Amino acid sequence: MGSTALAKRDAVITALRGVFGLRGYDRSETPILEQTELYIRKSGGALSSRLYGFSEPSGLEVSLRPEFTSAILRQVANTSPSKGQIRIMYDGPVFRYASPEDEDGDKTRQFTQLGAEMIGATAPSADGEIIAMALEGLETLGITGGRVVVGHVGVLVDALSEFNLSERAKLFLINNIGKLKNGEFAAVSLKATRLGFITESVVDDAQAAADRERIASTIEQVLSEGMGVQFGKNTGARTPAEIVARLSRKMSQIDNPEDFKRALKMLTKLSQVNGPAVSALEQGEAVLSSAGVSAELISNLGEVLESAKIEGVSSDRLSIDFGMARGIAYYTGMLFDIYLQDDQSETLGGGGRYDGLTRALGYDRDVPSLGFAYNLDSVIAAVGPSHDNSQKTTMVSCVSEGSVAAAVAKAKQLRGSGKRSAIDFQNSNESSEG
Amino acid sequence: MSNLRFALPSSGALYDGTSKLLDECGLSVRRANSRRYTADIPSLPGVDVLFQRQSDITIEIDGGSADIGVVGLDRYYESRLERGDTVLLHDGLGFGDSKLVIAVPDPWLDVTSMADLADIALEFRAKGRDLRIACKYERLVKRFLNENGVNYVSMVHVSGGLEAAPVMGYADVIADITATGTTLRENGLRILVDGTVIESQSVIVANGRALANDQEKLTQARQIIEKIEASQRAKKYQRVTGDIQGESEDEVARQVTHRPELSRLDGLTVSAVHTGKQNNWFTVQVLVRKSDLPDVVSHFRDLGGIGIAANDVQYVYRERCETYDRLVENLKPFKESGE
Numbered sequence: 001m002g003s004t005a006l007a008k009r010d011a012v013i014t015a016l017r018g019v020f021g022l023r024g025y026d027r028s029e030t031p032i033l034e035q036t037e038l039y040i041r042k043s044g045g046a047l048s049s050r051l052y053g054f055s056e057p058s059g060l061e062v063s064l065r066p067e068f069t070s071a072i073l074r075q076v077a078n079t080s081p082s083k084g085q086i087r088i089m090y091d092g093p094v095f096r097y098a099s100p101e102d103e104d105g106d107k108t109r110q111f112t113q114l115g116a117e118m119i120g121a122t123a124p125s126a127d128g129e130i131i132a133m134a135l136e137g138l139e140t141l142g143i144t145g146g147r148v149v150v151g152h153v154g155v156l157v158d159a160l161s162e163f164n165l166s167e168r169a170k171l172f173l174i175n176n177i178g179k180l181k182n183g184e185f186a187a188v189s190l191k192a193t194r195l196g197f198i199t200e201s202v203v204d205d206a207q208a209a210a211d212r213e214r215i216a217s218t219i220e221q222v223l224s225e226g227m228g229v230q231f232g233k234n235t236g237a238r239t240p241a242e243i244v245a246r247l248s249r250k251m252s253q254i255d256n257p258e259d260f261k262r263a264l265k266m267l268t269k270l271s272q273v274n275g276p277a278v279s280a281l282e283q284g285e286a287v288l289s290s291a292g293v294s295a296e297l298i299s300n301l302g303e304v305l306e307s308a309k310i311e312g313v314s315s316d317r318l319s320i321d322f323g324m325a326r327g328i329a330y331y332t333g334m335l336f337d338i339y340l341q342d343d344q345s346e347t348l349g350g351g352g353r354y355d356g357l358t359r360a361l362g363y364d365r366d367v368p369s370l371g372f373a374y375n376l377d378s379v380i381a382a383v384g385p386s387h388d389n390s391q392k393t394t395m396v397s398c399v400s401e402g403s404v405a406a407a408v409a410k411a412k413q414l415r416g417s418g419k420r421s422a423i424d425f426q427n428s429n430e431s432s433e434g
Numbered sequence: 435m436s437n438l439r440f441a442l443p444s445s446g447a448l449y450d451g452t453s454k455l456l457d458e459c460g461l462s463v464r465r466a467n468s469r470r471y472t473a474d475i476p477s478l479p480g481v482d483v484l485f486q487r488q489s490d491i492t493i494e495i496d497g498g499s500a501d502i503g504v505v506g507l508d509r510y511y512e513s514r515l516e517r518g519d520t521v522l523l524h525d526g527l528g529f530g531d532s533k534l535v536i537a538v539p540d541p542w543l544d545v546t547s548m549a550d551l552a553d554i555a556l557e558f559r560a561k562g563r564d565l566r567i568a569c570k571y572e573r574l575v576k577r578f579l580n581e582n583g584v585n586y587v588s589m590v591h592v593s594g595g596l597e598a599a600p601v602m603g604y605a606d607v608i609a610d611i612t613a614t615g616t617t618l619r620e621n622g623l624r625i626l627v628d629g630t631v632i633e634s635q636s637v638i639v640a641n642g643r644a645l646a647n648d649q650e651k652l653t654q655a656r657q658i659i660e661k662i663e664a665s666q667r668a669k670k671y672q673r674v675t676g677d678i679q680g681e682s683e684d685e686v687a688r689q690v691t692h693r694p695e696l697s698r699l700d701g702l703t704v705s706a707v708h709t710g711k712q713n714n715w716f717t718v719q720v721l722v723r724k725s726d727l728p729d730v731v732s733h734f735r736d737l738g739g740i741g742i743a744a745n746d747v748q749y750v751y752r753e754r755c756e757t758y759d760r761l762v763e764n765l766k767p768f769k770e771s772g773e
Binding site: 040048049099100168171172191194195196214215218235236237238240242243244246247249250 | 516517539541542543544546547549550553554557558576577580581585586600603606607627628
């Protein structure tokens with residue numbers, strides 16, 4: 001990065017730190033190199049396949065950080081729980097591998113994030129603050145066309161919970177909402193059928209039928225003759241007891257295919273609801289009620305949007321997209337992406353509420369937390385050239401000052417009055433260069 | 435004059451398949467003896483054949499020491515340099531079909547999907563150890579596992595006989611190449627329903643930079659893929675001939691193409707048969723899809739045809755070679771200006 005680009009980036013970072021700082025956010029830093037463990041979630045594979053990971057000489061698996069949130073939440077969770085909210089901001093490089101086939105395959109492997117976390121706040125007004133701050137930062141930089149598209153994982157989970165589905169089925173549906181939104185209903189149905197969520201005799205293959213029969217007869221035999229008969233010795237590192245225990249747990253959670261299909265239909269409709277906040281909210285409610293579902297969390301979404309308005313965000317900059325989901329199990333509430341005008345091709349950043357993240361990181365309690373991050377490189381690209389306030393440097397020539405000592409003295413004098421100045425040891429004329 | 439360096443697998447199923455394919459295409463390889471690792475194609479001067487281990491071919495093409503080569507698609511994806519110079523030249527030669535699959539011990543009745551496996555990995559983790567997977571193609575497998583949420587896993591390197599790993603106790607599950615799944619079943623292993631990492635067959639890959647910037651190499655490569663494409667297409671066709679009586683060539687042609695389902699007949703030729711006695715017999719020649727053959731034959735009979743015969747054809751060419759057109763498109767990013 002050249003000096004002009006760096007100066008611009010520094011100016012942008014300073015301005016954004018100023019905005020967040022005025023709202024009481026304190027800076028925090030986390031290591032670039034972390035134990036891989038920190039980023040390998042208990043569920044979800046979105047990031048783990050993109051890590052720059054390797055074994056360090058000690059044998060420990062380490063990775064370059066792909067994001068900040070996990071490390072910051074760990075920092076907070078490791079300190080004793082405090083009253084009130086903790087507000088933290090951060091910035092620095094993050095690293096993610098993208099293969100050419102990936103959606104963001106044209107992106108660089110290293111990019112800069114600047115973001116904020118609010119920990120310990122449950123109120124929707126906290127969500128409103130985060131959304132408003134994301135837009136406020138852009139405005140400070142002179143980017144007036146910022147726009148936020150809001151979704152809500154909680155609404156989806158809440159709605160699905162009325163269909164008596166297993167966690168596994170719910171996770172499957174939410175992970176596939178992006179596809180449903182894009183009209184890939186058939187592909188999702190096919191996958192659900194292969195995974196056994198939907199069973200129809202037409203598509204049920206002989207293998208699946210044979211498996212079911214075998215499972216039934218095995219259980220029968222285990223019940224009447226005890227363990228060990230059917231299993232042989234090839235159960236590997238798992239004991240027959242463990243297998244049967246998990247099998248019966250799984251069987252007790254078997255989803256009713258009709259319930260699953262109804263849920264899939266409802267979710268497909270809901271995933272396609274998007275647009276201006278007020279009308280989309282109404283449409284979303286209509287989809288839910290026509291499916292006989294009351295998702296109470298939809299009122300939370302309304303409150304979040306209302307809070308953003310109280311923070312001064314005009315309603316034409318807020319829209320809803322129920323089909324948004326990040327496919328990560330720890331998001332629990334609203335989530336949002338920041339766009340420039342109507343350009344949906346690239347986000348300037350995004351965020352959300354992830355009350356479940358501390359648990360996913362291995363802590364035994366949920367800590368309410370939310371936040372967002374800018375993709376600083378996109379933000380800088382959206383900023384006009386006005387932020388380039390790098391000053392010219394006055395060159396002081398040794399020859400024309402008569403001696404090195406004289407030139408040094410003159411340069412010092414200039415610096416004393418706040419001017420950039422450097423000494424030219426060769427040129428005979430004092431000149432001013434950029 | 436730069437020769438095109440064509441890397442072929444030196445042994446195994448892909449060697450046999452490649453030899454057969456090239457023979458069928460009239461591109462037989464001449465190899466002085468089976469210990470020689472270089473050879474040529476007499477019908478295509480300007481091509482040097484290099485016999486290489488399959489695992490090396492992609493790497494050699496990436497590195498530019500070979501220009502094009504035959505490899506398994508799985509092997510290509512495993513060892514290629516992403517964003518490197520290698521491009522797919524032909525995406526399916528029709529042999530070497532296999533898939534890379536995740537399989538678990540059959541008695542694990544509760545594990546049928548990747549989601550189950552992710553669950554088991556967590557259970558193992560809770561007991562303080564990682565799920566061990568014995569695999570070939572570690573790069574593809576690791577990414578597939580991660581994408582499916584199987585994150586707590588350690589890879590066990592095994593070069594052959596993967597199927598035994600769970601019984602021997604040095605791995606819990608395996609990722610292996612299978613064509614039919616029989617070997618896996620016989621070793622007490624079961625493929626997960628959504629456990630297919632990649633479906634593979636033999637393909638031709640090429641160094642895009644080499645072809646984009648060397649017209650002679652591109653021309654040689656074109657001849658190879660054109661012949662392969664035409665030969666593959668020809669397998670779907672037969673040429674049918676028969677003698678039909680009629681008033682004129684035009685009239686016979688009208689009768690033959692009368693049935694709408696046969697209107698997609700290719701290369702219809704009608705020519706008079708000069709028997710010396712009667713001149714109202716015509717020989718009809720037509721190229722048909724093998725699936726249409728019974729219909730065409732009975733249509734010929736309905737028209738009073740005699741001497742009906744069907745032959746295999748060696749090549750069927752279209753107006754354009756689609757594979758080549760795609761290649762030219764794919765080569766654009768590699769074109770160096772000034773050459």
